[in-house]
Amino acid sequence: xxxxxxxxxxxxxxxxxxxxxxxxxxxxxxxxxxxxxxxxxxxxxxxxxxxxxxxxxxxxxxxxxxxxxxxxxxxxxxxxxxxxxxxxxx
Numbered sequence: 001x002x003x004x005x006x007x008x009x010x011x012x013x014x015x016x017x018x019x020x021x022x023x024x025x026x027x028x029x030x031x032x033x034x035x036x037x038x039x040x041x042x043x044x045x046x047x048x049x050x051x052x053x054x055x056x057x058x059x060x061x062x063x064x065x066x067x068x069x070x071x072x073x074x075x076x077x078x079x080x081x082x083x084x085x086x087x088x089x090x
Contacts, residue, residue: 005061005074008022008059010057017047020042020043052079
C-alpha cells in the first residue's frame, strides 16, 4: 500500500528534529454544498533541521517515531518568504 504524501506550511520548527506542518484541504459541506477549508497540524521528523517556519514542504507517512510523530519530511517545496527577501537584499 502506498504511503500518503501531503503538502503543507511549516508553522513551527522550535523542536529538535521536528517540524509542525499545517495541511489545509477543501471539502464540500454535506448539506449546504459550500466549499469550506479544513486544516490539521502534523508533527513531522526533520533529521537535518533544514525546514524553517513559513516554508511549504511535503511530508510522507511512516512508522511511528514518537507519540505524536508518524510523518517524515520528504522535500522543501519553496523557501520561507523572509529567507527569500534576505537573499535578494544581500
